[in-house]
Amino acid sequence: MKTVLLLFLLIQESLFASFSGILVDNNSSLPIQNAIVSDSVHDVRSDVNGSFFMDSNETLLHVKAYGYRPYSFNTDTNKTKIYLQAIKVKALYLTFWGASNNSKTLKKILELIDQTQANAVVVDVKNEYGSTQFWTGFKQANSYGAYLNRTNRNIKKFIKMMKARDIYTIARIVTFKDELQAANNPDYAIKRDDDNQTIWRNHDNMAWVDPFDKRSHDYAISIAEEAAKAGYDEINFDYIRFPAKTGLVYSKKSTQKSRVKAIESFLDEAKTRLRKYGVFISVDTYGNICWAKDDNGIGQTVESLAAHADYLAPMLYPSGFSKGSFYFEYPSEYPYEVVFRSVKTIQNRIPSNRVRPWLQYFKDYTKRKKEYKRAEIQAQIKATEDVGTNGWMMWSPSSKYSLKCLGSDSNCF
Numbered sequence: 001m002k003t004v005l006l007l008f009l010l011i012q013e014s015l016f017a018s019f020s021g022i023l024v025d026n027n028s029s030l031p032i033q034n035a036i037v038s039d040s041v042h043d044v045r046s047d048v049n050g051s052f053f054m055d056s057n058e059t060l061l062h063v064k065a066y067g068y069r070p071y072s073f074n075t076d077t078n079k080t081k082i083y084l085q086a087i088k089v090k091a092l093y094l095t096f097w098g099a100s101n102n103s104k105t106l107k108k109i110l111e112l113i114d115q116t117q118a119n120a121v122v123v124d125v126k127n128e129y130g131s132t133q134f135w136t137g138f139k140q141a142n143s144y145g146a147y148l149n150r151t152n153r154n155i156k157k158f159i160k161m162m163k164a165r166d167i168y169t170i171a172r173i174v175t176f177k178d179e180l181q182a183a184n185n186p187d188y189a190i191k192r193d194d195d196n197q198t199i200w201r202n203h204d205n206m207a208w209v210d211p212f213d214k215r216s217h218d219y220a221i222s223i224a225e226e227a228a229k230a231g232y233d234e235i236n237f238d239y240i241r242f243p244a245k246t247g248l249v250y251s252k253k254s255t256q257k258s259r260v261k262a263i264e265s266f267l268d269e270a271k272t273r274l275r276k277y278g279v280f281i282s283v284d285t286y287g288n289i290c291w292a293k294d295d296n297g298i299g300q301t302v303e304s305l306a307a308h309a310d311y312l313a314p315m316l317y318p319s320g321f322s323k324g325s326f327y328f329e330y331p332s333e334y335p336y337e338v339v340f341r342s343v344k345t346i347q348n349r350i351p352s353n354r355v356r357p358w359l360q361y362f363k364d365y366t367k368r369k370k371e372y373k374r375a376e377i378q379a380q381i382k383a384t385e386d387v388g389t390n391g392w393m394m395w396s397p398s399s400k401y402s403l404k405c406l407g408s409d410s411n412c413f
Helices: 002-014 104-115 139-143 155-164 179-184 214-230 256-277 302-306 335-344 374-387
Strands: 017-025 036-038 043-045 051-056 060-064 071-074 081-084 090-094 120-126 168-174 234-238 280-286 311-315 358-360 392-395
Touching: 043 051, 060 256, 071 081, 090 104, 090 168, 120 214, 139 214, 155 214, 168 214, 214 234, 214 256, 234 256, 256 280, 256 302, 302 311, 311 358, 335 374, 358 374, 374 392
Parallel strands: 017 081, 090 120, 090 392, 120 168, 168 234, 234 280, 280 311, 358 392
Antiparallel strands: 017 051, 036 043, 036 060, 060 071
């Protein structure tokens, strides 16, 4: 019996191979501390010398270090010193309808990336309605017709084009706001608190699925997996929250504790299932998360998200802050201060190099109706640089940007 047990242990040990290496910056050759090295099952962190050690029965490993591009390598190559490329992500939002390989919108964005500091795109892989950018292998979504309005017929070509230009790619997944999924699954759609418990829809007539229900988690993460398989560098979860409305019916009692736990549970599952692809995970939030003392009734706090996602992406649109915020009567007239102060105030909860805010590239929608032009755009960008964020993501609802607003002084006029 002892012989059999010993043989079993030896076989088990032989299934795992040890691999050690050192992570260094591609430019400075300095060691990279606290990077995440993973296979499909578990991960380890690099130490102060950039060193890591892993036992794994897999040969493909992934590296994620904050402020660097994701990197994958095969242990069979016997590389022990691994060089990572630093990047501050400066992304332009590309609409669902602009994400075709041949669209004029994409062409203009690529031209801007060639001429400005922008180096990334955020693409709607799943939009608010529930449509997907490309045909996925996710049968449930396909059965609802999520692919019918797809705007990209050759996702491999799209990703290949992005990589050839060294463009960092971010897949935006609208999470719990999903008309298609809710309409086809009324049993876990969010309901009105009325006699018939009808499906609730918000101001733009879109239904939501219940963030407490694990089926809604599986659905969004399954589409995120499809984006990761396609080759996106990062998964960006938007609407990863409860609706900012009271009087709705969920499968569980909605309290701050239960809401936060539901969002954390989603992110834990996403991290587990996306680990084998080596993609970063970012989470979109309201801008006032930086200032709130609670979860704003939506299940998000800086601390909880920082513990379960790689990057935090608050929507720091100056127009989104109410009159009197920051002691300004009209916050939209102070774009630098809004962005800088918001990130500064959360530095004790999440390092600034793990924050990448959404910035405003649209006309102020408050009473002042201030035009956001070069001065306002550049003020926001400068604020991110001064406070040390991991770059920025620019939101133009129509994906229309100009060289005048994004270019440097020497090339934009």
